[in-house]
Amino acid sequence: MTKRRLSKQQLRRIRTHQEQRSDASNDERLVDSEQTDELGSEQEGIVVCHYGRQLDIESTEKPGLVVRCHQRSNLPPLVTGDHVVWQAENEHSGVIVALKPRRTELLRPGSRGQLRPVAANIDTVMIVIAPVPRPHANLIDRYLVAIEHLGLQPVLLLNKADLMDTQVPDQADPEALQALIRQYAGIGYTVLETSCETDLNLEPLTVLLRNRTSIFVGQSGVGKSSLINRMLARSDSADKAAAVGALSTARGKGTHTTTATRLYHLPDGGDLIDSPGIREFGLWQLDAGEVLEGFIEFRPYIGRCRFRDCSHRHEPGCALQAAIEAGEVSADRLDSYFHIISDSPD
Ligand SMILES: Nc1nc2c(ncn2[C@@H]2O[C@H](COP(=O)(O)OP(=O)(O)OP(=O)(O)O)[C@@H](O)[C@H]2O)c(=O)[nH]1
Ligand SMILES: [Mg+2]
Ligand SMILES: [Zn+2]
Numbered sequence: 001m002t003k004r005r006l007s008k009q010q011l012r013r014i015r016t017h018q019e020q021r022s023d024a025s026n027d028e029r030l031v032d033s034e035q036t037d038e039l040g041s042e043q044e045g046i047v048v049c050h051y052g053r054q055l056d057i058e059s060t061e062k063p064g065l066v067v068r069c070h071q072r073s074n075l076p077p078l079v080t081g082d083h084v085v086w087q088a089e090n091e092h093s094g095v096i097v098a099l100k101p102r103r104t105e106l107l108r109p110g111s112r113g114q115l116r117p118v119a120a121n122i123d124t125v126m127i128v129i130a131p132v133p134r135p136h137a138n139l140i141d142r143y144l145v146a147i148e149h150l151g152l153q154p155v156l157l158l159n160k161a162d163l164m165d166t167q168v169p170d171q172a173d174p175e176a177l178q179a180l181i182r183q184y185a186g187i188g189y190t191v192l193e194t195s196c197e198t199d200l201n202l203e204p205l206t207v208l209l210r211n212r213t214s215i216f217v218g219q220s221g222v223g224k225s226s227l228i229n230r231m232l233a234r235s236d237s238a239d240k241a242a243a244v245g246a247l248s249t250a251r252g253k254g255t256h257t258t259t260a261t262r263l264y265h266l267p268d269g270g271d272l273i274d275s276p277g278i279r280e281f282g283l284w285q286l287d288a289g290e291v292l293e294g295f296i297e298f299r300p301y302i303g304r305c306r307f308r309d310c311s312h313r314h315e316p317g318c319a320l321q322a323a324i325e326a327g328e329v330s331a332d333r334l335d336s337y338f339h340i341i342s343d344s345p346d
Pocket of ligand 3: 305310311312313315317318319320321
């Protein structure tokens with residue numbers, strides 16, 4: 001192959017060509033900034049719903065005005081509850097141009113094990129359980145450890161309290177559920193029994209939800225969307241009702257009715273996010289010590305065992321085992337801790 005040297009003329013031609021191309025890209029930038037000028041002025045908003053690539057933004061300036069938006073590609077994935085800066089394209093659509101710092105964020109494992117945010121700027125996480133579908137083992141403790149670790153306030157709701165004295169197939173034993181609830185109240189957690197059928201305790205629930213942003217988490221079918229609808233029904237709220245699904249008759253399980261994470265403004269104050277059953281926040285990134293800290297009533301005993309590397313299973317001088325003996329903490333909760341750490345790869 002002969003080495004070909006570029007003639008001066010060829011070099012000149014290439015240079016001119018490059019200059020023309022960079023002129024062209026300058027032109028493109030001009031066009032782009034002209035397009036930006038066509039957008040409305042920058043304003044603040046909050047993400048109230050999230051569907052795949054599109055998001056509904058509610059204007060902070062004009063509450064109640066909801067605009068379907070897409071986001072600039074340089075922004076990270078946005079979630080319900082995010083505070084953003086957006087510009088209108090027209091009456092119905094817009095573009096999100098900036099994300100404001102998140103006060104808090106809820107994370108859960110994505111399909112490839114990476115953590116993905118699901119909602120932002122939450123104060124309170126309401127864990128909803130019910131007699132049917134019966135709670136999975138350790139479910140409450142798994143949620144509590146995650147919530148404590150995120151620095152959020154947990155509340156435990158036992159919904160469908162109207163079913164506590166009836167017989168429904170596959171129902172959890174009412175007495176065992178009552179004992180469970182009492183245990184968490186004894187630890188110091190706020191617990192509330194509610195019913196969408198009899199409206200039991202909906203008044204105290206609205207008080208717990210006021211002046212803050214809360215999210216409902218819990219198994220499919222426990223009545224998260226139903227509770228939201230009962231509260232929205234308390235006034236002529238402009239918010240659309242949440243979809244409610246029947247339990248599958250075969251197994252008394254929920255049918256994953258809610259598919260988008262949506263924020264509602266409650267008539268008595270406060271924002272509430274309905275989610276498609278956040279079943280797991282992801283605990284495996286916590287080591288055993290961090291999981292133990294998530295059991296808040298264990299904290300006074302941590303670091304007081306005779307052996308520094310005490311597993312709290314059978315060692316002599318274990319402060320936690322002594323606390324169980326003395327009836328100060330529950331053996332069930334320590335068992336739950338063992339379950340959680342045995343599930344984590346740590
Ligand atoms: N008896 C009784 N049934 C209830 C109560 N609350 C909800 N239900 C019923 O439980 C079923 C499931 O309710 P949903 O509100 O769709 O449950 P969800 O937790 O939002 O479920 P997903 O959206 O699938 O996560 C529906 O048939 C409701 O009518 C209650 O307090 N008492
Ligand atoms: Mg739902
Ligand atoms: Zn110990």
